[in-house]
Amino acid sequence: MDLSxxxxxxxxxxxxxxxxxxIVAALDPLAVDYELxxxxxxxxxxxxxxxRQLAEQDKRLRLIILRRNYGQTPAMAAGIDxxxxxxxxxxxxxxxxxxxxxxxxxxxxxxxxxxxxxxxxERQDKLITRRIPSLIANWLIGKxxxxxxxxxxxxxxxxxxxxxKEVPLYSEMHRFIPAMASIAGARIVEVRVRHHPRxxxxxxxxxxxxxxxxxxxxxxxxxxxxxxRPMTFFGTLAAPILLLAIASIGSSIYxxxxxxxxxxxxxxxxxxxxxxxxxLVLSGALAELLLRxxxxxPRRLPIITxxxxxxxxxxxxxxxxxxxxxxx
Amino acid sequence: xxxxxxxxxxxxxxxNGEFADLFEAYDQAxxxxxxxxxxxxxxxxxxxxxxxYLEGFREQGHPVRIFxxxxxxxxxxxxxxxxxxxxxxxxxxxxDRFQVEPESIHxxxxxxxxCDMVVTRRWPRTDSRFSRIKxxxxxxxxxxxxxxxxxxLGCSVRIFRRAVAEEVPLYxxxxxxxxxxxxxxxxxxxxxxLPQAQRAPYVRRHRFGTYxxxxxxxxxxxxxxxxxxxxxxxxxxxxxxIAALGLAILLIIxxxxxFFGVSLADRPALLLSSLLVVLGVQVVSIGLxxxxxxxxxxxxxxxxxxxxxxxxxAKPAIARSSPRGQERRDSVTAPDQFRQRGDxxxxxxxxxKH
Numbered sequence: 001m002d003l004s005x006x007x008x009x010x011x012x013x014x015x016x017x018x019x020x021x022x023i024v025a026a027l028d029p030l031a032v033d034y035e036l037x038x039x040x041x042x043x044x045x046x047x048x049x050x051x052r053q054l055a056e057q058d059k060r061l062r063l064i065i066l067r068r069n070y071g072q073t074p075a076m077a078a079g080i081d082x083x084x085x086x087x088x089x090x091x092x093x094x095x096x097x098x099x100x101x102x103x104x105x106x107x108x109x110x111x112x113x114x115x116x117x118x119x120x121x122e123r124q125d126k127l128i129t130r131r132i133p134s135l136i137a138n139w140l141i142g143k144x145x146x147x148x149x150x151x152x153x154x155x156x157x158x159x160x161x162x163x164x165k166e167v168p169l170y171s172e173m174h175r176f177i178p179a180m181a182s183i184a185g186a187r188i189v190e191v192r193v194r195h196h197p198r199x200x201x202x203x204x205x206x207x208x209x210x211x212x213x214x215x216x217x218x219x220x221x222x223x224x225x226x227x228x229r230p231m232t233f234f235g236t237l238a239a240p241i242l243l244l245a246i247a248s249i250g251s252s253i254y255x256x257x258x259x260x261x262x263x264x265x266x267x268x269x270x271x272x273x274x275x276x277x278x279x280l281v282l283s284g285a286l287a288e289l290l291l292r293x294x295x296x297x298p299r300r301l302p303i304i305t306x307x308x309x310x311x312x313x314x315x316x317x318x319x320x321x322x323x324x325x326x327x328x
Numbered sequence: 329x330x331x332x333x334x335x336x337x338x339x340x341x342x343x344n345g346e347f348a349d350l351f352e353a354y355d356q357a358x359x360x361x362x363x364x365x366x367x368x369x370x371x372x373x374x375x376x377x378x379x380x381y382l383e384g385f386r387e388q389g390h391p392v393r394i395f396x397x398x399x400x401x402x403x404x405x406x407x408x409x410x411x412x413x414x415x416x417x418x419x420x421x422x423x424d425r426f427q428v429e430p431e432s433i434h435x436x437x438x439x440x441x442x443c444d445m446v447v448t449r450r451w452p453r454t455d456s457r458f459s460r461i462k463x464x465x466x467x468x469x470x471x472x473x474x475x476x477x478x479x480x481l482g483c484s485v486r487i488f489r490r491a492v493a494e495e496v497p498l499y500x501x502x503x504x505x506x507x508x509x510x511x512x513x514x515x516x517x518x519x520x521x522l523p524q525a526q527r528a529p530y531v532r533r534h535r536f537g538t539y540x541x542x543x544x545x546x547x548x549x550x551x552x553x554x555x556x557x558x559x560x561x562x563x564x565x566x567x568x569x570i571a572a573l574g575l576a577i578l579l580i581i582x583x584x585x586x587f588f589g590v591s592l593a594d595r596p597a598l599l600l601s602s603l604l605v606v607l608g609v610q611v612v613s614i615g616l617x618x619x620x621x622x623x624x625x626x627x628x629x630x631x632x633x634x635x636x637x638x639x640x641x642a643k644p645a646i647a648r649s650s651p652r653g654q655e656r657r658d659s660v661t662a663p664d665q666f667r668q669r670g671d672x673x674x675x676x677x678x679x680x681k682h
Contacts, residue, residue, distance in 0.1 A: 063638035067514025168626025263593035294624025
């Protein structure tokens with residue numbers, strides 16, 4: 001199997017048939033051996049019935065029905081786990097992504113990149129509620145993770161199968177997949193993709209995500225820095241506190257002994273900070289232990305991505321967008 | 329009514345005199361149901377009278393199997409032993425005391441139609457007002473943040489399909505939250521009312537420590553159901569608010585030092601603020617360590633459950649949960665001494681004592 005296209009669906013009854021038609025229309029001319037994986041994320045409408053109808057006619061379509069609604073990341077993880085293609089493409093089920101872009105993404109994988117990220121450069125969404133929060137989130141994610149991708153929220157992405165299957169996917173991590181993979185030196189490239197306004201159904205996102213993204217970012221930041229050497233991470237955190245502790249204990253001794261002022265609270269603060277330093281260093285040791293006994297999967301990523309003699313990661317959009325400009 | 333076989337699992341913890349009545353009442357009620365069934369008794373520690381009584385039944389050819397644990401490991405462990413050995417397609421758990429009228433047991437068997445698990449609520453109640461208030465308070469407390477819609481988690485008369493027993497891990501004192509955990513795994517859980525048993529209500533005497541433990545259980549289940557995959561969302565909020573409080577106090581006393589000339593070095597408020605900041609940083613760093621735990625085990629913690637695959641192979645191409653997940657499930661079941669079937673293992677004497 002060359003290619004698996006993974007589409008999570010949640011209450012997209014109007015979109016199932018058009019989606020299927022456009023994916024088949026985009027991929028059939030390519031003469032690749034592909035499969036289409038639809039993941040139903042606990043829909044309550046006719047999504048399952050319609051997808052089942054399609055699955056009867058087309059054996060290349062695999063329908064995975066989840067027990068309840070789990071959210072986009074688990075649904076994608078389900079699709080990725082069950083996919084057998086060497087290249088995996090994920091996209092949204094709301095027809096805002098255009099399956100006609102899939103060949104361009106696949107081409108970049110063949111060119112040697114591990115992850116290809118779609119960039120909706122002419123986004124067809126509401127400015128205030130969707131585009132501005134997304135701009136802020138992308139800027140923050142880029143700053144924190146060091147992977148300046150312009151559009152983390154775009155679901156249209158292509159992955160090398162063996163790479164994505166080693167990346168932990170849980171919670172709402174799908175928007176951080178490139179960052180997570182880049183920890184391990186995965187080669188990432190961004191390409192411009194088309195973006196259509198929503199035709200059927202309604203958007204399933206809201207503004208409340210921003211807070212969650214912020215907390216998740218902190219988690220990602222820790223993971224990026226500490227996944228390889230946790231002791232260094234916690235040690236760096238502890239070093240300035242240690243200086244502060246020494247300074248306050250020293251000045252407390254000086255004040256009490258020389259200037260004859262009762263500076264015991266200051267000394268107490270120094271002792272507390274010293275205890276914190278101790279605690280942080282021990283946390284680092286605990287983290288070392290955890291990584292040692294934990295799943296080696298994420299740490300195997302450098303090995304998987306290393307064996308090809310390929311160009312360095314390029315984060316600029318590829319120049320081959322001439323044809324894209326015309327039909328966008 | 330039910331297709332396939334029914335396994336009835338009963339953990340025997342208490343040695344009360346009415347065990348024979350209990351067993352016979354349930355056995356009669358079950359034998360009137362039109363399905364094949366087997367009994368699995370898990371004896372927690374020595375229960376000499378009960379054991380001989382059950383052995384007698386087995387020798388008469390009744391479908392009774394007995395598992396003897398070395399001591400009490402908690403109800404969840406006992407149930408897990410029963411689930412491991414059950415042969416049925418449906419499993420029914422019964423407590424070793426009268427909670428509901430045995431005669432009404434056919435209602436719960438019928439209720440499994442169209443869902444994965446049926447739990448019962450003792451209603452109408454016949455016991456004391458104090459017990460009723462306890463039940464109400466406990467279930468409201470669970471419902472408060474967890475969004476539970478169950479009214480009587482304490483009633484352990486539950487029937488469910490085999491998949492539920494296989495996929496919902498139980499440990500410690502979590503037996504009581506079984507319906508909640510099952511629903512979190514995506515199973516359809518239904519609650520029905522069964523009349524509470526009239527005869528000789530067993531009065532549970534709890535010490536204060538038990539209530540405290542129950543409360544901590546509620547907290548841990550709340551954490552497990554909400555934050556397992558995102559521990560930092562919990563620790564982060566708690567830690568940053570503590571540290572923010574500390575920093576606010578620090579700011580106030582620094583302003584007082586700078587503009588009002590109040591000496592800084594000898595103020596106990598300085599200690600309080602630094603204590604809060606230190607605590608806050610510690611809480612956040614525990615959260616970070618927890619994130620690392622999830623990160624390194626993220627592929628095993630499969631977050632979704634598949635109901636059905638159309639046009640697919642039965643097994644995923646690459647299972648995130650295996651083979652390591654398999655090990656994990658095995659280790660959940662029990663220490664080795666649980667696995668011994670039928671033969672008795674006493675509490676090991678401490679050789680150093682003599």
